[in-house]
Amino acid sequence: MTLPSRILEQAVEQLSTLPGVGKRSALRYALHLMKQDEPAVRDLSESLLRLKTDLHRCRYCHNVSDTEVCPICSSEKRQRGIVCVVENVQDVMALENTQQYRGLYHVLGGVISPIDGVGPSDLAIASLLRRVESGDPYPVEEVILALPTTMEGDTTNFYLSRQLRPLGVKITTLARGVAVGDSLEYADEITLGRSIAGRIPFEG
Amino acid sequence: MTLPSRILEQAVEQLSTLPGVGKRSALRYALHLMKQDEPAVRDLSESLLRLKTDLHRCRYCHNVSDTEVCPICSSEKRQRGIVCVVENVQDVMALENTQQYRGLYHVLGGVISPIDGVGPSDLAIASLLRRVESGDPYPVEEVILALPTTMEGDTTNFYLSRQLRPLGVKITTLARGVAVGDSLEYADEITLGRSIAGRIPFEG
Numbered sequence: 001m002t003l004p005s006r007i008l009e010q011a012v013e014q015l016s017t018l019p020g021v022g023k024r025s026a027l028r029y030a031l032h033l034m035k036q037d038e039p040a041v042r043d044l045s046e047s048l049l050r051l052k053t054d055l056h057r058c059r060y061c062h063n064v065s066d067t068e069v070c071p072i073c074s075s076e077k078r079q080r081g082i083v084c085v086v087e088n089v090q091d092v093m094a095l096e097n098t099q100q101y102r103g104l105y106h107v108l109g110g111v112i113s114p115i116d117g118v119g120p121s122d123l124a125i126a127s128l129l130r131r132v133e134s135g136d137p138y139p140v141e142e143v144i145l146a147l148p149t150t151m152e153g154d155t156t157n158f159y160l161s162r163q164l165r166p167l168g169v170k171i172t173t174l175a176r177g178v179a180v181g182d183s184l185e186y187a188d189e190i191t192l193g194r195s196i197a198g199r200i201p202f203e204g
Numbered sequence: 205m206t207l208p209s210r211i212l213e214q215a216v217e218q219l220s221t222l223p224g225v226g227k228r229s230a231l232r233y234a235l236h237l238m239k240q241d242e243p244a245v246r247d248l249s250e251s252l253l254r255l256k257t258d259l260h261r262c263r264y265c266h267n268v269s270d271t272e273v274c275p276i277c278s279s280e281k282r283q284r285g286i287v288c289v290v291e292n293v294q295d296v297m298a299l300e301n302t303q304q305y306r307g308l309y310h311v312l313g314g315v316i317s318p319i320d321g322v323g324p325s326d327l328a329i330a331s332l333l334r335r336v337e338s339g340d341p342y343p344v345e346e347v348i349l350a351l352p353t354t355m356e357g358d359t360t361n362f363y364l365s366r367q368l369r370p371l372g373v374k375i376t377t378l379a380r381g382v383a384v385g386d387s388l389e390y391a392d393e394i395t396l397g398r399s400i401a402g403r404i405p406f407e408g
Contacts, residue, residue, distance in 0.1 A: 003297065027294070047214045047215045066209045089235060130294060160234050
């Protein structure tokens with residue numbers, strides 16, 4: 001595809017660096033922007049740059065935040081003794097949307113993956129251990145490991161538990177099982193196996 | 205979906221104004237940008253803004269261009285007596301990619317659509333008529349109508365032919381028919397009908 005303009009070409013090139021955006025979609029976005037008013041495009045352009053210049057990471061949980069300490073870490077209504085360890089910011093949003101969890105978070109920023117060259121020092125693991133060890137900002141009684149059930153997630157869980165165990169903190173993990181509304185017939189064996197093994201008292 | 209930051213929220217809102225981009229994709233893009241280096245995000249941000257500030261439209265054919273007159277209109281190798289009327293910039297790119305067309309273009313910027321409130325005065329029709337009438341920049345012998353075969357495209361074709369006919373210019377349109385490689389069995393009747401009606405001498 002040859003573009004009639006170097007400026008258009010650059011915009012398309014830049015837009016196609018976004019995840020899952022190919023040249024064709026990038027061109028559609030660029031041509032769409034060309035048709036918009038200048039203030040609208042300026043708003044978009046500036047809001048993207050602000051993601052790098054103005055957005056903070058909470059100094060305790062590393063969740064994205066407009067302030068140095070995020071609203072969750074600074075809220076007095078949360079159970080401050082419980083810290084849920086997640087891979088990324090989206091996981092925090094997903095858990096918050098359930099409105100079932102009232103504790104705090106710790107965003108690792110990834111999982112240990114030797115193939116991708118991600119080791120413990122590339123993740124927010126040291127700050128998690130410091131949080132548990134020092135009780136700063138709040139004493140931690142329980143750490144919930146909520147990392148993905150992949151080889152990398154399991155490796156990270158194992159690594160974390162080895163580091164956390166000596167600190168005398170309670171370590172738990174998410175219940176896994178057949179999803180609510182799913183029929184057993186179509187569940188994969190590993191999930192169904194976990195549902196059976198982790199069965200709980202019936203409340204009826 | 206509640207986002208943990210107003211800045212992130214604004215970026216997501218802005219990104220989801222792009223065509224076909226929902227909140228979830230916009231969030232993915234924003235979180236991806238957050239992880240990039242600042243210079244990379246600055247490049248993206250600036251290249252988008254340049255689409256409005258630095259990009260020109262060719263004064264003759266209205267195709268996007270880095271210069272006042274586009275490379276096609278200023279090329280001496282093109283057949284300057286032929287003008288192909290298209291809906292948008294993408295159509296020019298598609299035709300250029302065939303490497304079969306050596307004439308010039310005229311980008312209308314849309315088609316007449318009363319439902320969407322688009323009338324002849326919203327399109328680059330006056331400048332097309334002026335081009336044909338005045339012979340500026342080049343005398344026009346043939347106008348090819350290459351608008352989409354929709355109700356709106358047909359309406360626009362009809363309107364243009366009524367305006368162009370008195371100017372004594374030759375008016376043609378694209379051949380429509382079964383695509384190369386497609387089997388007749390699966391072609392829709394209208395397309396197959398046009399293929400039969402517009403049959404051409406066999407060169408074998």
